[in-house]
Amino acid sequence: MKVIIIGAGAIGTHLADLFSKIKQDIVIIDDDEDKLERIQADYDLMTIHSSSSTPIQVLKDAGVKRADLFIAVTRDENLNLSLCVLAKGLGARQTVAKVENAEFLDPMVTHAFNTAGISSIIYPDNLAALDIINGLKLTWVRQRWEVHGGLLTLLDIKVSENCKILNQPFKDIFTHDSPYHVVAIKRGASTIIPSGGDMLRTGDYVYFMTTREFVPSLKHIMGKDDETEVKNVFIIGGGKTAVRVVNMLPQGMTAKIFENDTRRCEQLIDLVDTSRVMVINADGRSVANLMEENIKSAQAFIALTGNAEANILACITAKQLGVSKTIAMIENMDYMDIAGNVDIGTIINKQALTASHIYQLLLKGDVRNMRNLMTVNADVAEFTARPGSRITHKKVSDLNFPGEAELGGLVRDGKGMLVNGDTQISAGDTVVVFCHGTDIGQIEKYFI
Amino acid sequence: MFNRRLIFKISGTLLWIEAAFMTLSLVMALYYGESDVKAFAASIVITALAGTGLRLLGRHATSALTRRDAYLLVTIVWVLFTAFGMLPFLIGGYIHGVTNAFFETMSGLTTTGATIIDKVEGLPHGVLFWRSLTQWIGGLGIVFFTIAIIPSFVGGSIKIFAAEATGPIKSKMHPRLTTTAKALWGVYLLLTVLCATGFFLFGMNPFDAVNYAMTITATGGFATHDASTGYFHTPAIDYTAIVFMFLSGVSFVMLYSALFKGKIKQLLKNTEFRLYSILALASTILIVYFLLRYNDYTLSHAIRIALFQVVSFLTTTGMFNEDAAQWHHITWVILSLCMFFGGCAGSTAGGFKCARGVIALKVLSNEIRHMLHPKALLPVKVNGSTVHSQGQITLMAFFLAYILLCFTAYFIMILAGVDSTNSITIALSCGSNVGPTLGLEIGPTMSWSILPAGVKWILSALMLMGRLEIFTVLVVFTPSFWKDH
Numbered sequence: 001m002k003v004i005i006i007g008a009g010a011i012g013t014h015l016a017d018l019f020s021k022i023k024q025d026i027v028i029i030d031d032d033e034d035k036l037e038r039i040q041a042d043y044d045l046m047t048i049h050s051s052s053s054t055p056i057q058v059l060k061d062a063g064v065k066r067a068d069l070f071i072a073v074t075r076d077e078n079l080n081l082s083l084c085v086l087a088k089g090l091g092a093r094q095t096v097a098k099v100e101n102a103e104f105l106d107p108m109v110t111h112a113f114n115t116a117g118i119s120s121i122i123y124p125d126n127l128a129a130l131d132i133i134n135g136l137k138l139t140w141v142r143q144r145w146e147v148h149g150g151l152l153t154l155l156d157i158k159v160s161e162n163c164k165i166l167n168q169p170f171k172d173i174f175t176h177d178s179p180y181h182v183v184a185i186k187r188g189a190s191t192i193i194p195s196g197g198d199m200l201r202t203g204d205y206v207y208f209m210t211t212r213e214f215v216p217s218l219k220h221i222m223g224k225d226d227e228t229e230v231k232n233v234f235i236i237g238g239g240k241t242a243v244r245v246v247n248m249l250p251q252g253m254t255a256k257i258f259e260n261d262t263r264r265c266e267q268l269i270d271l272v273d274t275s276r277v278m279v280i281n282a283d284g285r286s287v288a289n290l291m292e293e294n295i296k297s298a299q300a301f302i303a304l305t306g307n308a309e310a311n312i313l314a315c316i317t318a319k320q321l322g323v324s325k326t327i328a329m330i331e332n333m334d335y336m337d338i339a340g341n342v343d344i345g346t347i348i349n350k351q352a353l354t355a356s357h358i359y360q361l362l363l364k365g366d367v368r369n370m371r372n373l374m375t376v377n378a379d380v381a382e383f384t385a386r387p388g389s390r391i392t393h394k395k396v397s398d399l400n401f402p403g404e405a406e407l408g409g410l411v412r413d414g415k416g417m418l419v420n421g422d423t424q425i426s427a428g429d430t431v432v433v434f435c436h437g438t439d440i441g442q443i444e445k446y447f448i
Numbered sequence: 449m450f451n452r453r454l455i456f457k458i459s460g461t462l463l464w465i466e467a468a469f470m471t472l473s474l475v476m477a478l479y480y481g482e483s484d485v486k487a488f489a490a491s492i493v494i495t496a497l498a499g500t501g502l503r504l505l506g507r508h509a510t511s512a513l514t515r516r517d518a519y520l521l522v523t524i525v526w527v528l529f530t531a532f533g534m535l536p537f538l539i540g541g542y543i544h545g546v547t548n549a550f551f552e553t554m555s556g557l558t559t560t561g562a563t564i565i566d567k568v569e570g571l572p573h574g575v576l577f578w579r580s581l582t583q584w585i586g587g588l589g590i591v592f593f594t595i596a597i598i599p600s601f602v603g604g605s606i607k608i609f610a611a612e613a614t615g616p617i618k619s620k621m622h623p624r625l626t627t628t629a630k631a632l633w634g635v636y637l638l639l640t641v642l643c644a645t646g647f648f649l650f651g652m653n654p655f656d657a658v659n660y661a662m663t664i665t666a667t668g669g670f671a672t673h674d675a676s677t678g679y680f681h682t683p684a685i686d687y688t689a690i691v692f693m694f695l696s697g698v699s700f701v702m703l704y705s706a707l708f709k710g711k712i713k714q715l716l717k718n719t720e721f722r723l724y725s726i727l728a729l730a731s732t733i734l735i736v737y738f739l740l741r742y743n744d745y746t747l748s749h750a751i752r753i754a755l756f757q758v759v760s761f762l763t764t765t766g767m768f769n770e771d772a773a774q775w776h777h778i779t780w781v782i783l784s785l786c787m788f789f790g791g792c793a794g795s796t797a798g799g800f801k802c803a804r805g806v807i808a809l810k811v812l813s814n815e816i817r818h819m820l821h822p823k824a825l826l827p828v829k830v831n832g833s834t835v836h837s838q839g840q841i842t843l844m845a846f847f848l849a850y851i852l853l854c855f856t857a858y859f860i861m862i863l864a865g866v867d868s869t870n871s872i873t874i875a876l877s878c879g880s881n882v883g884p885t886l887g888l889e890i891g892p893t894m895s896w897s898i899l900p901a902g903v904k905w906i907l908s909a910l911m912l913m914g915r916l917e918i919f920t921v922l923v924v925f926t927p928s929f930w931k932d933h
Contacts, residue, residue: 256824269827270834282823293821 001025004059004067004092006083007074008035008047010331011098011124014355015071016043022441027062056086065091071358073098081118088117096120096358102244124354129244131353132327135346136233136300137250138215139325140224142205142346147382147432150212151416152409154183154380154432158343159204162223171196176420179214180221183207183406183434184378191378191436193406209408209432211416227324230299234258234323236284236314237305238268241329241350245302246277256293258284285314290321300325308332315344378436380408383447387427391446397421405435405443451517455524457506458591462525463499465594466532467492469581473536477574484574487540495532516929518607522591523924526912529590530554533582542575547901554908556582557590558915559796561669561766561883562874564897564904569674573655576672580659583668586915587796588636588700589613596629611920613794632700635707636796639695640665646688652680664689665696667797669766669883676893677756678769686752686769690759697724697763697791699803719831720792723809724762724802731758731786735779742776762786764798766883773891780886784873787882798881798914800850807835807843849918854879857910864900874899878910 001024005012008030016039019026026045030036036047050058064070070092072080077099084095097118103109104121113121134144143156159166165173170182185192186205192198200206210218219225230253235242238259246255256278259265265281272279282289284303295301301318303311308330315326326345333352360381385391391399396407396419407419411430425431433443474488513521533556534549536542543549548564555562556579568576585593589612609625622628644661648654656672663670673679677689695703702718705711715721735754739745745753753770760767761783772783790799807828814826828835835843854875861871870887874896877885884892890899899907913921923929 265825269825274827274829278821279825280821280823281825289823292823 001068002063002066003027003069003071004029004062004064004087006030006070006072006080007098008032008039009073009075010351011073011354011358012071013039014352015073015358016045018355018359020044029058029062056090059083059087059090067092068094070095072096073354073358077101077104081113084118085116094119096122098122098124098354100125100240102126102240102247120358122354122357124350125240125244127353127357128241128329128348128350129248131348132241132245132302132346133248133250135325135327136230136253139230139299140219140222140227145380147409147411147416147430151411151414152432153210153212153215154408154434155208155210155215155218157206157208157218157222157224159200159202159206160223161202162226163200163202164221164223165200167199167201169197169199170194176422179210179418180218181209181408181418181420183209183408184436193404193436207434209418209434211409211418228299230325232256232298233300233302234284234290234293234295234298234318235302235304237303237311237329238264238279239304239306242302242304243268243271245304246272249276254278256280256298258282258289258293260284285310285317287317287321290318295321295323298323300327302327302329304329306331308335312342312344316342319344378434379440380432380434381440381443383431383433383444385425385427385429385431385447389427389447391425391431392427394424395421396423396425399446401446402435402442405433408432408434450520451510451512451514453506453509454511454513455506455517455521456502457509458521459525459528460499460502460504460506461598462590462594463495463502463528463532466529467496467499469585470495470536470578473574473578473581476577477572480573482572482574484536484540484542484572487536487542488574488578490539491532491535494535498532513607515607518611519920519923519929522608522611522916523912523921525590526557526916530557530908530912533557533578536575536578540572540575542571545901547904548897551896551904551908552579553582554911555883556668556670557586558881558911559583559586559666559668559764559798560878560881560911560914561663562877562885562907562911563670563883563895564899566895566897567674568672576659577655579670580662580668580672583666583670584640584662587666587668587696588632592629593633595626596633612916631704635700635704636665638707639692639703643688643692646692647685650682650684650688652685660689661692664692664765664767665796667693667696667763667765667791667795667881669760671767674893676768678771678893683752686756689767689769690756693759693763693765693767694728696765697759697795697797699792699794700796701794702792717831719806720803723789723806724792727786727789727802728755728758728762731762731782734782735775738776738779743774757783758786761882761884762789762797763791763795764880764882766877768884768892771891771893772884772886773893780869780873783886784876787873787876787880790880800847800880803830804843804846806830807840808847811840811844846918849922850879853910853913853918857906860906861903864903866899866903874907875910878907879914881911881914 003019003024003026005015005026005028008028012028016026016028020043027048028039028045029048029050031050033049036049040047048058048062053061064087070084070087072083074080080097084097088095095118099121102123105123105126110121138144141155141157145154182194184207185194208218233253233255235245235255236258238257242257249255254276257268258280259268260283262281265279268279280293284290301315301323303314305311311328311330315328318326327348328344329348329350331349331351409416409418409432410425435443470488470492474492477484477488530550530553534553537549537552543552543565552564591608591612622631640661643665644657647657647660659672677685698721702715702721706715732755735758736750739750739754756769757772788800789805790801791797793801793803807830810828814828817826828840857875858871861874862868867887867889870885870889873886877883886892890896
C-alpha cells in the first residue's frame with residue numbers, strides 16, 4: 001500500500017514510524033531538508049523536498065495517482081485542506097487533513113469537506129481532550145479504551161500496595177471464566193504478555209480487559225476504593241487543548257484555568273462557559289498561586305503548557321499537594337518512560353495520539369477501532385470475523401495464534417464477553433486483539 | 449463647526465411632519481365639530497410656516513452629519529417638537545400658561561404621562577386625541593419615525609438612531625437602517641391595532657379604544673378619563689391592558705424575531721427578558737401578599753390590581769385601575785423599584801432598562817467573587833457575548849448620572865416645599881418617564897397642577913433627559929461640546 005505524508009513534523013515522524021513497521025510504501029514531503037534527512041536515516045521510506053519542483057509536480061512525483069492514503073499534517077490547516085482536495089482530484093484513494101480549529105468538527109462542515117474530497121478531518125486537540133475527559137471520568141485508571149460504546153473496556157491501571165492480588169500467580173486467582181483478563185504488564189522498561197505463572201508487583205502497569213459491569217469490582221480488587229470522583233479540575237496553560245477540555249467537561253464538573261498571558265486570558269473568557277470555568281491570570285506553576293485558589297479542593301490537575309518539563313514538574317508538585325489525579329501533556333517521546341516512572345499519572349502526547357488515529361485508517365474496513373499504546377509499544381485493535389475466516393475454524397487454544405498477540409474479548413449480539421482458550425469465535429463477532437511488537441497485518445489475516 | 453444648514457433642514461422637515469400629525473387631530477376635531485377646530489387650524493399654519501422657514505434656512509445643506517451634530521439635532525428636535533406641539537393647548541385656551549402647556553406636551557412626547565390637567569373629561573375630542581398622539585409618536589422616537597417614512601432622511605446614519613433609541617442598542621437588525629425602522633414601526637403599529645381591537649371588543653367606544661391603545665403601546669399613560677382605565681371597571685379591559693403594556697416593554701427587535709421569525713425560544717432564553725419577567729412576577733406576588741394582609745381584598749381582585757399596577761410601573765406606562773395611595777406604603781417601595789428598572793432596551797418603555805440591570809447586577813456579583821479570587825478574570829456575559837470593561841464603565845457612569853439627576857430634582861423639589869415622598873417618586877417618575885407619583889400630597893391618580901412653575905420646568909428637562917438616555921442631552925451642555933477642537 002502506498003502512503004504519502006505531507007509534513008515531517010512530530011506527527012509525520014510518528015506516522016512514518018508506525019507505517020514503516022508494517023512495511024508500507026511511504027513517501028514523506030516537507031520543505032525542511034534537515035528534517036527529511038533525519039527521518040530518512042531512521043526509517044525505510046522515500047523523502048521529497050517540496051521546493052524541488054512546483055507544488056503539483058511534487059505531488060505527481062510522489063505518485064499521488066496510486067496513493068491509497070494521503071495525509072496532510074503540516075502546521076497550516078488551509079494548506080492541508082487544499083492539498084487533500086488536490087490529491088483526491090489527482091487520484092489518491094483516501095485523504096486525511098489535520099486542522100487546528102474545533103469548528104471543522106461540526107458534522108455539516110465535515111460533510112462539506114467529504115464532498116470536496118477530504119475523507120477525514122483530524123483535530124489533534126480534540127483527540128487529546130477526549131483522552132483527558134476519559135481520564136477524568138475514571139480517576140483510578142491511567143488510560144481507558146472502550147470497545148462498542150463500553151461493552152468491553154481495556155484499562156491501564158497502576159498497581160499500588162493496596163492491590164488485593166499482589167504477588168499471587170494468575171493461575172491461582174483467575175479461572176477460565178473470571179470476568180477479568182490481564183492482557184499485558186509493563187514492568188520497568190519491558191512489556192510482559194502474561195501467562196499463568198506471572199503475577200502483579202507494586203509499581204507495575206497492568207492492562208485489564210473486562211466488561212462494563214465488572215469495572216467497579218475491579219476497582220475494589222486493585223485497592224482503589226479511596227479514589228474520589230472528580231468535581232473540580234485545575235488546568236495550567238490555556239491553550240487550545242485546555243479550551244477543548246473545558247468545553248467537553250462532563251456535567252457537574254467545574255474547572256479553573258491558570259494562564260500567564262493576560263491577552264490570552266481575555267480571549268479565553270469568550271471561549272469558555274464562564275459559569276463553570278474560572279479563568280485565572282496567574283502562573284499555575286507557582287505553589288502560592290495554587291494554594292490561593294485552594295488546590296485542596298481539586299481532585300484533578302492537568303498540565304497543558306507548551307513545555308513538557310514544566311508540565312511534569314507541575315504534576316509532581318500537584319501530587320505532593322494532595323491531588324490524586326494528574327495528567328501531563330508532553331511532546332517529547334523520550335520523556336514517555338521517565339514520566340511513567342516518576343508517578344505523574346496519565347500522560348498525553350497529542351502528536352502520537354493523532355498519528356495512531358490516522359494509522360488505523362489504513363487498515364481495512366473490518367478494523368473498527370485501533371489504538372497504539374505507546375507505553376507498552378503495542379497496538380489494540382477491534383476486528384470483525386468474516387464468515388469462513390481462519391479464526392472461526394477452531395477453538396482459540398487450537399488456533400496457533402502468534403505468541404505476542406492476545407485475544408482480549410469479544411462482542412456478540414450486543415453483549416461483551418471475555419475470551420479464553422475454550423472460546424469458539426463465530427462469524428460476525430467483534431474481537432479485541434492486543435498485539436505487542438507484531439505486525440497488525442499478520443493478525444488481520446486471521447479475520448479475512 | 450456644526451452643520452447648521454442640515455440641522456435647520458431636518459428640523460424643518462420634522463415640523464412639517466408634526467403639522468401633518470396635527471392635521472389628523474384637526475380631522476378628529478372637524479368630525480366631532482367641537483371648539484378646538486380653530487386652535488388646530490392655527491397651530492397647523494404656524495407649525496408649517498415655521499417648518500418652511502427652517503427648510504429655507506437649510507437650503508443647499510450637505511449631508512455630512514458628525515457625532516456632535518447628531519446629539520445636538522436630536523435634542524433640538526425634541527425641544528422644537530414640544531414647543532410647537534403645545535400650540536393647540538395654548539391657542540385653544542385648554543391649558544393656561546406656557547409652563548403648563550410645555551410640561552404637558554413634554555410629558556406626552558417623552559411618554560411620561562404625568563398631567564397638569566385636573567379634569568381631562570371636559571376636553572374636546574381633538575385635544576384628547578392630540579395628547580394621545582404625542583405619546584404614540586414619542587414612543588419609538590420622532591426622528592426614528594421619520595427614518596421609516598423618508599429613507600434618505602439622515603442617509604442611514606446610525607448615530608441618530610443611537611442617540612434616540614431606548615437602552616444600549618448598537619447593532620442594526622437589518623443592513624439598511626430604514627428597513628429596520630420600518631420593521632420596528634410595523635411591530636408597533638400591529639401592537640397598537642391589536643390592543644385597540646381588544647379594547648373595542650371588550651366594550652370601549654372606538655374613540656376611547658384608539659386613544660388608550662396608543663398611550664398603552666407607547667407606555668405613555670395619558671387617559672381620556674380622570675379615573676384612567678379604572679373608569680371601565682372591567683377585568684377584561686384591565687387584562688388586555690396588562691398584556692399590551694407588558695409586550696410594549698419587551699425589546700421590539702426581540703418581538704419582531706419572535707412574531708415573524710418564530711424565534712420564541714430565543715426570547716424566553718434572553719437574560720434581559722428573564723429579569724423583566726422575574727421583576728414583574730416577584731413584585732406582583734409581594735404586592736398581592738401585602739394587599740391581602742392590610743386591605744380587605746379578594747384574591748382575584750388583589751391579583752388583578754397588583755398585576756396591573758406592577759406592569760404599569762415596570763413598563764413605565766403609568767396607567768392605573770385603582771388608587772395605589774390607599775395601599776400600604778411598603779407597596780410604594782416595590783413600585784418605585786419597578787419604576788427604576790423599567791422595561792427592556794429597544795422598547796417604548798423608559799427607566800434604567802433591564803438590559804443595564806442585568807449587567808449591573810453581574811458586575812456587582814463579580815466584584816464580590818473577585819474578593820475571593822483576586823487573580824481571576826471574571827467576565828460579564830449577557831446572552832453569550834461579553835460586555836467589556838469600557839461597556840461596564842459606561843453603564844456605571846449612566847447609573848451614576850441617573851441617580852445624580854434624580855437626587856438633584858429631589859433636592860430642588862424639597863427646597864420648593866413639595867412633600868418628601870412625593871418629591872422622590874416624582875423625580876423617579878420623570879427620570880424613568882413613568883407618570884404617576886406616590887405620596888401624601890399628590891396621589892397617583894391626581895394631576896400635578898399644584899407644583900410650582902419652576903419645578904415644572906425642571907421636570908420637563910428631566911423627562912427629556914430620561915427619554916433621551918441622559919448623555920445625549922447632557923453632552924450638549926458641556927463646554928467641550930461647543931469648543932472647536
